[in-house]
Amino acid sequence: MTGSAPPHARAEERRPAVSSESGATGRRRRSWRGGSGNLVTGGTIVVLVVLLALVSLVWTPYDPIPVNPAGRLLGMTSAHPLGTDLYGRDVVSLLMYGARISLLVGVAAVVIAMVIGVPVGVLAGMRGGWVDQVLMRATDVALAFPALLLTIVFGAVWGAGTTTAVIALGISAAPSFARVSRSGTLQIMSREYVVAARAANRGPFWIATRHVLPNIAGLVIVQSSVAFGIAVLAEAALSYLGFGTTPPTPSWGRMLQEGQSYLFDHPMLVLWPGIAIALTVLGLNLLGDGLRDRLDPRAGGAR
Amino acid sequence: MILSIGRRIGVFLLTVFVASLIIFLLLSVVPGDPAQVALGVTATPEALAAQRAAMGLDQSLLVQYLDWIGGLLAGDFGTSPVTNAPIGAELLSRLGITTVLVLCGMAVALIIAVPLGVVAAVRRKRPDGVLLSALSQVGIAVPAFLAGLLLITVFAVQLRWLPAGGWARPDEGLGSTLAHLLLPVVALGFVQAAVISRYVRSSVLDVMQEDYLRTARGKGFTAPEALVRHGLRNAAIPVLTISGVQLGHMLIGAVVVEKVFVINGLGSMLLEKAANRDMLAVQGIVMVVVTAVLLINLVVDVLYTVVDPRLREASS
Numbered sequence: 001m002t003g004s005a006p007p008h009a010r011a012e013e014r015r016p017a018v019s020s021e022s023g024a025t026g027r028r029r030r031s032w033r034g035g036s037g038n039l040v041t042g043g044t045i046v047v048l049v050v051l052l053a054l055v056s057l058v059w060t061p062y063d064p065i066p067v068n069p070a071g072r073l074l075g076m077t078s079a080h081p082l083g084t085d086l087y088g089r090d091v092v093s094l095l096m097y098g099a100r101i102s103l104l105v106g107v108a109a110v111v112i113a114m115v116i117g118v119p120v121g122v123l124a125g126m127r128g129g130w131v132d133q134v135l136m137r138a139t140d141v142a143l144a145f146p147a148l149l150l151t152i153v154f155g156a157v158w159g160a161g162t163t164t165a166v167i168a169l170g171i172s173a174a175p176s177f178a179r180v181s182r183s184g185t186l187q188i189m190s191r192e193y194v195v196a197a198r199a200a201n202r203g204p205f206w207i208a209t210r211h212v213l214p215n216i217a218g219l220v221i222v223q224s225s226v227a228f229g230i231a232v233l234a235e236a237a238l239s240y241l242g243f244g245t246t247p248p249t250p251s252w253g254r255m256l257q258e259g260q261s262y263l264f265d266h267p268m269l270v271l272w273p274g275i276a277i278a279l280t281v282l283g284l285n286l287l288g289d290g291l292r293d294r295l296d297p298r299a300g301g302a303r
Numbered sequence: 304m305i306l307s308i309g310r311r312i313g314v315f316l317l318t319v320f321v322a323s324l325i326i327f328l329l330l331s332v333v334p335g336d337p338a339q340v341a342l343g344v345t346a347t348p349e350a351l352a353a354q355r356a357a358m359g360l361d362q363s364l365l366v367q368y369l370d371w372i373g374g375l376l377a378g379d380f381g382t383s384p385v386t387n388a389p390i391g392a393e394l395l396s397r398l399g400i401t402t403v404l405v406l407c408g409m410a411v412a413l414i415i416a417v418p419l420g421v422v423a424a425v426r427r428k429r430p431d432g433v434l435l436s437a438l439s440q441v442g443i444a445v446p447a448f449l450a451g452l453l454l455i456t457v458f459a460v461q462l463r464w465l466p467a468g469g470w471a472r473p474d475e476g477l478g479s480t481l482a483h484l485l486l487p488v489v490a491l492g493f494v495q496a497a498v499i500s501r502y503v504r505s506s507v508l509d510v511m512q513e514d515y516l517r518t519a520r521g522k523g524f525t526a527p528e529a530l531v532r533h534g535l536r537n538a539a540i541p542v543l544t545i546s547g548v549q550l551g552h553m554l555i556g557a558v559v560v561e562k563v564f565v566i567n568g569l570g571s572m573l574l575e576k577a578a579n580r581d582m583l584a585v586q587g588i589v590m591v592v593v594t595a596v597l598l599i600n601l602v603v604d605v606l607y608t609v610v611d612p613r614l615r616e617a618s619s
Binding site: 141144149156271277 | 321332441449574589
């Protein structure tokens with residue numbers, strides 16, 4: 001049963017795994033259909049968003065930054081398939097540029113979280129004892145600072161902006177990477193090949209890079225995809241609040257905020273960035289579920 | 304059991320203490336002089352020095368920290384150097400609004416999530432079960448504030464059935480309170496319902512393959528009877544855990560939802576104070592939110608031990 005966990009586990013850790021194909025049917029069908037469906041759907045959505053962002057580096061239908069008062073709030077026309085916003089900027093171009101910002105923030109935050117979290121988790125898992133205790137207590141404290149809260153505080157202290165948001169989101173995602181890496185490391189450390197390596201007098205660094213890291217890579221990749229989705233959501237929320245990407249750089253969250261004043265006549269101005277955010281996060285979540293079914297031994301086949 | 308609960312409370316207090324240190328240090332390194340902020344750029348050096356002394360800024364960081372934390376323990380959040388008003392009173396009334404919002408949101412979430420999750424589990428091979436499962440996946444991808452914007456567009460702006468924002472206290476008319484509460488609570492609750500229903504589904508699926516359920520069937524119960532009499536209580540434990548975790552997330556999600564619906568809760572207070580660089584107020588708010596998140600985790604941990612007899616034995 002997946003639901004039960006060791007009694008000493010803390011609330012966050014006890015979060016039961018949800019896989020796409022769970023329980024009774026899971027055992028028979030999971031390896032192929034369930035995981036693959038999510039993997040393909042999620043992967044396709046994510047690849048599309050990435051392509052949009054990449055294309056925006058070299059080409060967008062219009063320049064999304066300069067203001068064009070003459071052409072503001074145009075409905076859907078052949079020149080502007082999704083219309084223009086309150087500053088007369090082409091919505092398609094804004095969405096493409098926004099994809100770039102969302103992905104940039106997501107990637108950067110995940111990289112920061114990984115660089116901090118994985119070594120901490122591996123160290124805690126390999127050393128054990130008081131080192132483990134101290135590091136895990138520290139992640140407990142860090143987990144009490146939710147991403148949005150931390151970013152708003154960082155914004156108040158050092159000024160709001162994309163860089164501040166990326167750093168704060170990365171730091172607040174680090175504890176979950178530490179937890180995942182630690183539990184993965186604990187499993188690996190009891191394997192025969194690690195025992196053999198220790199008997200052969202291999203140093204801890206050698207064991208970490210040769211045995212531990214390659215074996216927990218799957219767990220870390222799954223966690224990355226989850227953290228990526230959270231970062232995209234948080235970036236949108238922060239830009240909506242005015243604590244994320246600063247104008248005039250277009251971002252999906254800012255488009256929502258600017259569109260809110262025109263809900264009566266131009267509800268589509270909110271709908272398009274809304275769809276973009278939801279679709280991207282959906283893609284990342286499906287990708288994460290699909291990867292988990294493939295890579296995470298705890299979910300899927302093992303249970 | 305008492306011992307393990309006592310140990311958890313100890314860990315909770317220690318974590319709160321460390322968090323308070325971090326919050327204090329984080330907001331003490333702020334560039335700029337709070338005394339200057341309070342008096343403006345025209346202040347004379349003497350007035351600035353006097354102001355710094357009055358605010359305790361000439362003391363060491365340790366003394367400043369002890370002052371602050373001592374005040375907090377006595378329920379005093381200090382006086383804002385920006386507005387010259389006591390922070391605690393405003394914080395308390397704003398916290399009340401946010402608490403109502405979050406608890407009602409959680410109630411909505413559970414009312415939707417539990418039946419939907421059970422149906423999605425029981426009918427997992429039928430089209431409706433699969434559809435529910437897929438819908439919950441879509442629901443998770445929609446942030447609460449976006450759901451709020453869409454709800455406003457449909458029910459407030461286009462249909463004009465409900466107010467687009469604001470807040471009404473119960474003494475201004477209960478109907479008005481409920482009307483103002485409905486959209487934000489649904490926005491918060493719906494998204495959480497999507498998350499929680501997936502855990503309900505997954506834990507009901509787990510329970511359905513347990514031996515005791517087969518035994519119950521063998522004793523002559525129909526499948527739904529067996530599930531209701533034996534299964535749901537066991538399935539409730541992981542759901543309790545996730546609900547606690549999500550309650551903390553909702554508290555943070557409320558920051559954005561309050562902004563969408565122009566509600567003067569704790570979240571909008573945080574945004575206002577952060578924008579005004581009223582650091583003492585920000586410090587107090589962050590402390591309250593972090594303590595609340597930790598407290599929720601503690602309560603879930605303790606409930607978990609109390610609800611599940613197996614864990615009770617294991618931990619004693």
